[in-house]
Amino acid sequence: MNPQAKLVFIASLLLGSTITISSNHWIMAWTGLEINTLAILPLISKSHHPRAIEAATKYFLTQAAASALVLFSSMTNAWHTGQWDITQLTHPMSCLILTSAIAMKLGLVPFHFWFPEVLQGSPLTTGLILSTAMKLPPLTLLFMTSHSLNPTLLVILAILSTALGGWMGLNQTQTRKILAFSSISHLGWMAIIITYNPKLTLLNFYLYALMTATVFMTLNSMKVLKLSTLMTAWTKAPSLSAILLLTLLSLAGLPPMTGFLPKWLIIQELTKQDMAPTATIISLLSLLGLFFYLRLAYCATITLPPHTTNHIKQWHINKPTNPLIAILASLSITLLPIAPMILTII
Amino acid sequence: MMEFVLFLGLCFVLGGLGVASNPSPYYGVMGLVVAAVAGCGWLVSLGVSFVSLVLVMVYLGGMLVVFVYSVSLAADPYPESWVDWGVVGYGFGMGLVVMVGLVVGGVLGMVMGEGVLGSEELLSVRLDFSGVAVFYSYGVGLLLIGGWGLLLTLFVVLELVRGLSRGAIRAV
Numbered sequence: 001m002n003p004q005a006k007l008v009f010i011a012s013l014l015l016g017s018t019i020t021i022s023s024n025h026w027i028m029a030w031t032g033l034e035i036n037t038l039a040i041l042p043l044i045s046k047s048h049h050p051r052a053i054e055a056a057t058k059y060f061l062t063q064a065a066a067s068a069l070v071l072f073s074s075m076t077n078a079w080h081t082g083q084w085d086i087t088q089l090t091h092p093m094s095c096l097i098l099t100s101a102i103a104m105k106l107g108l109v110p111f112h113f114w115f116p117e118v119l120q121g122s123p124l125t126t127g128l129i130l131s132t133a134m135k136l137p138p139l140t141l142l143f144m145t146s147h148s149l150n151p152t153l154l155v156i157l158a159i160l161s162t163a164l165g166g167w168m169g170l171n172q173t174q175t176r177k178i179l180a181f182s183s184i185s186h187l188g189w190m191a192i193i194i195t196y197n198p199k200l201t202l203l204n205f206y207l208y209a210l211m212t213a214t215v216f217m218t219l220n221s222m223k224v225l226k227l228s229t230l231m232t233a234w235t236k237a238p239s240l241s242a243i244l245l246l247t248l249l250s251l252a253g254l255p256p257m258t259g260f261l262p263k264w265l266i267i268q269e270l271t272k273q274d275m276a277p278t279a280t281i282i283s284l285l286s287l288l289g290l291f292f293y294l295r296l297a298y299c300a301t302i303t304l305p306p307h308t309t310n311h312i313k314q315w316h317i318n319k320p321t322n323p324l325i326a327i328l329a330s331l332s333i334t335l336l337p338i339a340p341m342i343l344t345i346i
Numbered sequence: 347m348m349e350f351v352l353f354l355g356l357c358f359v360l361g362g363l364g365v366a367s368n369p370s371p372y373y374g375v376m377g378l379v380v381a382a383v384a385g386c387g388w389l390v391s392l393g394v395s396f397v398s399l400v401l402v403m404v405y406l407g408g409m410l411v412v413f414v415y416s417v418s419l420a421a422d423p424y425p426e427s428w429v430d431w432g433v434v435g436y437g438f439g440m441g442l443v444v445m446v447g448l449v450v451g452g453v454l455g456m457v458m459g460e461g462v463l464g465s466e467e468l469l470s471v472r473l474d475f476s477g478v479a480v481f482y483s484y485g486v487g488l489l490l491i492g493g494w495g496l497l498l499t500l501f502v503v504l505e506l507v508r509g510l511s512r513g514a515i516r517a518v
Contacts, residue, residue, distance in 0.1 A: 012494070015491075015494070027488070
């Protein structure tokens with residue numbers, strides 16, 4: 001893409017996210033969300049392939065409808081209470097409409113249908129932006145209104161998201177779709193705790209962004225778009241495949257990796273709120289996700305030497321691995337022992 | 347009065363329906379016109395007539411006109427112009443008919459100034475005028491960000507349709 005155009009779009013993404021995150025008036029929050037939606041469209045449709053165009057169309061339609069619902073909810077609240085403050089969303093119907101609007105923006109079930117197809121149609125780096133940076137403004141809005149939202153609705157959306165994220169990811173062979181369902185599943189964990197302890201939602205989001213950035217960047221450096229490519233990707237960078245195993249298990253939430261921390265704290269908080277059956281259900285539903293993470297790890301690593309293979313490591317390296325992957329991978333594997341310090345940061 | 351406002355609301359929804367269910371963009375634009383006019387009428391019923399006029403001018407008089415011009419240029423890339431003799435003769439004939447109609451209708455006398463209209467009083471502070479003033483003074487941040495959003499829309503559309511047959515709007 002033209003570098004100046006790319007600069008304009010990336011700068012608009014930063015601008016839109018900053019506007020929404022730092023706003024206290026609903027109109028500014030809506031403006032930021034719209035700028036984000038517009039600016040990411042050319043990044044999704046960069047390759048001009050029909051699948052990419054379809055992904056851009058689907059993204060635009062769902063996000064525009066969700067922004068309209070955000071506007072309706074804020075206007076209903078302004079009509080009934082006379083003010084536009086984001087933290088003062090008191091009218092119950094406004095809270096309901098806002099919850100469904102943010103669920104559409106994030107990709108929570110039952111508004112998740114656009115997410116795998118959009119992620120499949122976009123390049124891996126744009127997919128990374130869609131999964132991490134584009135989730136932050138809607139999550140911020142949910143965070144700011146969390147004290148007035150309906151807990152039952154959010155818990156139902158969360159459990160359905162974890163269930164469908166795990167179940168629908170099982171039959172996938174394309175890595176981008178697997179990562180989309182992984183994202184839906186993690187969003188379920190984020191949504192379940194937001195009315196009880198919103199800081200845990202943010203902690204879960206930050207650690208999820210860290211781990212999924214590692215996975216996306218690893219897959220981008222090995223140009224792995226499907227499982228069969230993942231099987232032979234070790235010949236290009238064997239150590240990267242080995243680290244991918246640990247990162248994927250961290251993403252699945254296995255101790256002693258970082259990914260266990262948010263799940264642990266969320267289960268503890270749910271138990272404190274006298275919701276132990278809910279905590280059990282959501283943990284069991286995460287086991288479905290564990291299966292496809294294990295399948296990815298098997299394809300990446302468990303077929304490595306020393307047992308017999310019919311490939312050897314390639315002698316040439318096209319381009320060295322991005323050092324950022326090393327930093328992100330180290331963080332996403334080893335942050336669990338400093339968990340008390342992490343809690344003081346968020 | 348209430349029924350008329352509700353009728354305007356119905357027209358707005360039907361116009362939106364017309365846009366969404368259009369068989370082609372040429373007919374979809376008709377729905378946009380109906381929806382915009384109904385929206386303007388609703389704004390007038392709320393009392394903010396200035397904003398309603400701004401909406402009509404910018405939406406129907408600006409964006410819709412640009413759309414119609416681009417569509418007609420795409421349909422007829424080499425149109426006839428004024429200097430073609432057939433067009434000049436046509437224009438003269440039409441002008442003659444208009445003049446005869448004005449004189450016969452007595453409108454020309456009215457235009458020449460026979461009566462004096464009573465002065466209309468404007469309210470000293472109107473919400474929509476002062477709202478626009480705030481938009482340029484205290485609310486200049488929203489003006490800049492809104493302007494950037496619109497400019498960004500232009501860039502996005504240009505980037506999406508760039509490339510003719512290799513771009514996004516190709517027949518696949």
